[in-house]
Amino acid sequence: xxxxxxxxxxxxxxxxxxxxxxxxxxxxxxxxxxxxxxxxxxxxxxxxxxxxxxxxxxxxxxxxxxxxxxxxxxxxxxxxxxxxxxxxxxxxxxxxxxxxxxxxxxxxxxxxxxxxxxxxxxxxxxxxxxxxxxxxxxxxxxxxxxxxxxxxxxxxxxxxxxxxxxxxxxxxxxxxxxxxxxxxxxxxxxxxxxxxxxxxxxxxxxxxxxxxxxxxxxxxxxxxxxxxxxxxxxxxxxxxxxxxxxxxxxxxxxxxxxxxxxxxxxxxxxxxxxxxxxxxxxxxxxxxxxxxxxxxxxxxxxxxxxxxxxxxxxxxxxxxxxxxxxxxxxxxxxxxxxxxxxxxxxxxxxxxxxxxxxxxxxxxxxxxxxxxxxxxxxxxxxxxxxxxxxxxxxxxxxxxxxxxx
Amino acid sequence: xxxxxxxxxxxxxxxxxxxxxxxxxxxxxxxxxxxxxxxxxxxxxxxxxxxxxxxxxxxxxxxxxxxxxxxxxxxxxxxxxxxx
Numbered sequence: 001x002x003x004x005x006x007x008x009x010x011x012x013x014x015x016x017x018x019x020x021x022x023x024x025x026x027x028x029x030x031x032x033x034x035x036x037x038x039x040x041x042x043x044x045x046x047x048x049x050x051x052x053x054x055x056x057x058x059x060x061x062x063x064x065x066x067x068x069x070x071x072x073x074x075x076x077x078x079x080x081x082x083x084x085x086x087x088x089x090x091x092x093x094x095x096x097x098x099x100x101x102x103x104x105x106x107x108x109x110x111x112x113x114x115x116x117x118x119x120x121x122x123x124x125x126x127x128x129x130x131x132x133x134x135x136x137x138x139x140x141x142x143x144x145x146x147x148x149x150x151x152x153x154x155x156x157x158x159x160x161x162x163x164x165x166x167x168x169x170x171x172x173x174x175x176x177x178x179x180x181x182x183x184x185x186x187x188x189x190x191x192x193x194x195x196x197x198x199x200x201x202x203x204x205x206x207x208x209x210x211x212x213x214x215x216x217x218x219x220x221x222x223x224x225x226x227x228x229x230x231x232x233x234x235x236x237x238x239x240x241x242x243x244x245x246x247x248x249x250x251x252x253x254x255x256x257x258x259x260x261x262x263x264x265x266x267x268x269x270x271x272x273x274x275x276x277x278x279x280x281x282x283x284x285x286x287x288x289x290x291x292x293x294x295x296x297x298x299x300x301x302x303x304x305x306x307x308x309x310x311x312x313x314x315x316x317x318x319x320x321x322x323x324x325x326x327x328x329x330x331x332x333x334x335x336x337x338x339x340x341x342x343x344x345x346x347x348x349x350x351x352x353x354x355x356x357x358x359x360x361x362x363x364x365x366x367x368x369x370x371x372x373x374x375x376x377x378x379x380x381x382x383x384x385x386x387x388x389x390x391x392x393x394x395x396x397x398x399x400x401x402x403x404x405x
Numbered sequence: 406x407x408x409x410x411x412x413x414x415x416x417x418x419x420x421x422x423x424x425x426x427x428x429x430x431x432x433x434x435x436x437x438x439x440x441x442x443x444x445x446x447x448x449x450x451x452x453x454x455x456x457x458x459x460x461x462x463x464x465x466x467x468x469x470x471x472x473x474x475x476x477x478x479x480x481x482x483x484x485x486x487x488x489x
Contacts, residue, residue, distance in 0.1 A: 315411055315414050315415060315418070316415050316418065317418060319418055319419050319421075319422035319423075320418060320421065320422050320425070322422070323422055323425055323426055323429065324429070325429070326435070327434065327435050328429050328432040328433070328434065328435060329432055329433045329434070329435055329436060330432075331432075332435030332436075335435075336435060336436075341462055341465075342462055344449060344452070344453075344458050344462075345449075345453065345458050345459045345462060346446075346449035346450045346452070346453045346458075347450055347453065348450060348453040348454040349450035349451060349453075349454055350451075350454055351451040351454065373454075377454075380454055380455065383455070384455075384456065384457040384460075385457075387456060387457055388457045388460050388461065388464070391461055391464065392464060395464065395465075395468055399468070399472070402472055403472060403475055
């Protein structure tokens with residue numbers, strides 16, 4: 001029985017130390033296992049565990065991409081290609097009709113929404129820009145627009161990201177049920193705008209701020225969030241940041257979805273032609289390695305190296321590291337204590353006492369009195385220093401008992 | 406061959422993680438999740454003005470880590486018969 005108690009107590013200590021040290025760095029984690037070994041008296045077994053832990057920690061960091069495996073650039077390109085395919089599939093797979101007609105007939109297509117979109121109370125974010133051109137506020141501005149504006153081909157396609165993950169995100173007002181009224185899902189709206197540009201747009205532009213970069217940015221957001229804000233600008237010249245800013249600072253519906261900080265992506269209309277835009281997935285696959293490398297270079301801010309997912313060329317320990325040990329008892333012991341103690345940390349502030357003497361006929365004629373210890377801050381800092389010194393000395397004394405040399 | 410081994414190890418890791426998650430689901434939830442300092446939160450800045458809480462927490466953390474490291478070293482030393 002005595003041994004059982006010892007084992008259980010040791011196990012508890014092991015769990016606490018292990019949990020605590022898990023929060024910091026690998027070395028203490030291994031140390032905790034060793035500590036448990038000492039307590040449990042199963043030296044060889046737990047030393048093996050410690051070695052395994054140390055090995056496991058190092059392997060994931062040290063195993064390099066073997067020779068002959070795809071380089072980072074190649075993997076980046078593959079990732080980009082896949083995202084582009086997904087995006088095209090996504091656009092072409094929706095229920096929206098494919099837009100293949102000339103630009104001048106766009107208004108006719110837009111008018112197909114006429115019978116379904118209420119003209120009043122919905123298009124509430126019409127924002128004229130400083131250059132007296134219109135800027136549609138967001139996707140709640142689905143055509144027809146309030147003042148009869150038209151979408152002309154060659155206009156800039158502006159994507160506002162950071163729109164939040166709400167599936168109703170393409171209205172600025174939760175009380176505007178345009179999405180339910182029209183049974184429009186974000187995918188459909190995205191398809192509308194996507195086809196506007198993907199199928200009738202200009203050519204790829206490999207400049208650093210050009211079409212490829214921005215489309216892939218958009219692809220990333222399409223694939224990662226349910227919410228995205230789209231705006232069409234009726235302008236054949238690149239839109240300045242100032243114009244974009246002016247269009248988003250006017251907010252007729254504060255505290256709603258569109259109040260997330262906006263960092264619009266601008267896909268400018270451009271006549272710059274480097275390579276003809278791929279029309280099909282086969283054409284994307286047929287691009288030369290040089291073109292692929294250039295595109296990969298352009299999009300390397302989109303496809304992060306850490307975004308590879310589970311790869312065959314390195315051992316991935318993240319599934320083990322992502323387990324929520326600390327939400328469960330007894331692994332939560334250390335974190336619970338730690339969080340409770342850390343929760344006491346705050347920015348020091350001198351106490352201020354307010355004494356209400358109102359109504360007192362005896363003291364100072366009934367006034368409020370404020371006593372602030374701010375003037376003693378220097379003394380308080382000195383006192384804190386000595387308190388810390390005393391704490392460290394006490395810790396040293398305790399250490400002599402804990403650590404038996 | 407190496408690629409196959411790495412895939413195999415990754416598969417084992419994935420399954421160990423799944424099994425561990427399944428086992429952890431049998432454990433009770435943390436009773437400390439409801440622990441909060443809100444009743445005293447208003448006074449924490451003042452307490453920190455008198456007592457160096459942040460410095461104490463930092464020192465204590467490093468101390469615990471150091472002691473744990475010592476025990477690891479001790480067990481290794483004992484294992485290699487360097488100490489009794």
